[in-house]
Amino acid sequence: MDRPNLPLNALRAFEVAARQGSFTQAAIELRVSQAAVSHQIKGLEDLLGVQLFTRTPKGLLLTDEAMALFPVINDSLDRVGRVLDGFLDGRYQETLHVGVVTTFAVGWLMPQLAAFRSAHPGIDLRIWTNNNRVDISKEGLDMAIRFGAGRWSGMETVPLMEAPLTPLCSPRLAEYLQKPADLHGHVLLRSYRADEWPAWFDKAGTACPNLCDPIFDSSIAMADISENGAGVALLSPAMFAERLETGRLVAPFPVQIETGRYWLTYPAHKPPTPAMISFQEWVLDWNSKESPQAAPKAGAIAK
Template sequence: MDRPKLPLNALRAFEVAARQGSFTRAAIELCVTQAAVSHQLIALEEFLGVTLFTRTPKGLMLTDEGAALHPVLTQGFDNIGSMLDRLLDGRYQETLNVGVVTTFATGYLLERLPDFRKQHPSVNLRLFTNNNRVDIAKEGLDLAIRFGEGLWPALHATALLTTPLTPLCSPQIKDSLKTPADLVNQTLLRSYRADEWELWFQQAATACPKITGPVFDSSIAMAEMVEAGHGVALLPYDMFTRKLSLGHLCRPFPMEIVTGKYWLTRIKTKPVTPAITLFENWLTSQKPLATLNPASHPQR
């Protein structure tokens, strides 16, 4: 097909709608009305003479023709956007969009980023924090740093750090914790990974009490609650070294558990850009976290 005849606006609307799985979400991303998206897609289907979507109660479903067209458009628009980003401000640069768990960002990554910017000034790094729930494709990310076991079939995963979990508490509560059994008298804050406390009590050779504390999807939020004296939480203590060194948080017991690692992930089928390679090599070359001695933490 001749390039002047390419229906670019309609193709863009189709790519976004297919990626988002919804006309409504596509309209939000494109900053247009839902009706405008629907109109563009009807026009594209008429232009091509094929049906690209079937509408189901659960949302949009691609037909065989739509499934064949979508990855070609996604790659094409990604390549165009990437090159335009590199030429912004009159100088060559490459933009890298990285999703990152907030705990990892604040506890490890941010203080190291000046070194990355110094070494690689041509990479415009954009960070998007999350609570370990991220969809690289839908969010337009190049990479995502997440916590887990590394079992994501469609993703290439590179192990970064193992950060054991251990109970952390406020200095006031610490004084009442002589043995793990004393935790039965405290509010035990929980993450969405329901078995963590049970695993820790097994490690401590202590019967696990019934856990009824509030559930959080953020280690940062739990740490704030703990610091305020509202309970005890299992947290990756290496991510809270500053609060521990200042005495805002305390580690009452040496027992710890490992339930996963932090991983750098990317889509297997997406081309690896120079910026992705630079960031991955830099991040994996960083020194591991120093293991803190619980006895060295201020115990007020």
Template sequence: MDRPNLPLNGLRAFEVAARQGSFTRAAIELRVTQAAVSQQIQRLEELLGHRLFTRASTGLILTDIGAALHPVLTRNFDEMGEVLDRFQGGRYREALNLGVVTTFATGWLIPRLPAFEAAHPGISLRVFTHNNRIDIAKEGLHMAIRFGDRTAWPWLEADPLIAAPLTPLCAPGLLGQLRTPQDLAGQRLLRSYRADEWGDWFAAAGADCPPLEGPVLDSSVAMADLAAAGQGVALLPAAMFARQLEAGALVRPFAAEVEAGRYWLTWPRGKPQTVAMAQVRAWLADSAGSAVATG
């Protein structure tokens, strides 16, 4: 089909109706009447010579032709929308979707975002938090910051950011009860899904690890909140909770710490680097290096 004859209104109506599963919801999104959506799709079907939907009590069901056409349209409309978004407000802005493990987002990145935005007005940085388990491509991200060992993601490119050794943190009220690492045996030790962390820390501290019981959490932020409330002792990266330590909400009873990985900026191997990706990489490398040098 020649480009000048592409039925753009019908294609757009079809894409929205297929995504919404309803002509009524499609009409709301497109801000037209339901009859207008139905007519546009009917004209598209007549042009193609194929039905795109069948109706059922549960909503619209795509035919084989419709199922083949829909993902192509969604992908291309999303790409067009992303490009158009860059020109909003009368100036060019490139969007970059960045997944960030929550601990790093709250403990390091978010306080520095104003500095990034001031230095890079041409980039619209969209931050999406995650719990360290993320698929960059499936979740529509360009890059992701995660914690761990580089060998865990051999299919990704990765830049090292900040080392974050783990150490026990607790509420100030528990400090008097913790004179030696062995005193932790009488406390509730909050655990993450990485089961060997406490054992590794006790080995580094020269003490035996007591039996570990209680809930397992997948959020360091949640563990820090529980620890600050006096509900246990959490093994956390102290560098990510500097504000709580400075404010006295958390205290560090022991100097011993254990390496469990570091924070990495990752992106798909072989993915072409956009201008925004290159600038975010450079800014993170510079800022993380400065944080290590001063911190």
């Protein structure tokens, strides 16, 4: 039996709709109308003789047939896209899209990018920052560096760097902090992880005050506010080494807590590209030189 000639536009519409879980979002990404997406999907269903989606109030559900088709189409289009992206200025470069939590990007990765590009001129590295909430598939990324315990469904995870937390503040404010209990009455800037300050006070051996101060989704913002003397933030010294070295921030107490670490993650179902392997090896090598807390090369991508 001859195989049907599958239209590429319909396959692309299917891949985006399945990834986004919505014809509306697919239309936005593809820059076409929702009706055009629906038409392409309907034509593909007629051609294959199967139903690919079930509409629900919460969005599209993939049928069993669609779940079998999606990873194949997704991987194939990604591979074609990566090759086409590589033809720049008459020479081939492999494009690598990496999502990075902003704190790590600013505090560690960005100062090292020139070294990476010098070592790997054949890789067009593109960085996309986030606040530690990232969906690799939906955002079209190859890999992501994020903070946590290393448990993300469907992800391969490679440990990068420990990042213990300790209070950081301006030198002037630090003059009033002789013991942990002196933090009571000062503005304690908080992240969305509510257990951090209680854990620190517990390790410091003193009661945690009633926490009602502002909550931030950016460690950079907390560092800026602390530097200006408007509060104390629980931050990673490794990510703000430059501010500590120049005296813009100080760590008034030696007590540190560990709540997670930075990880390099990528989808378990996708075979790693040469650029992904090169980036991981470079990050691990450079990090081991820079930090005594760098992780061993465990969980490395298999070549």
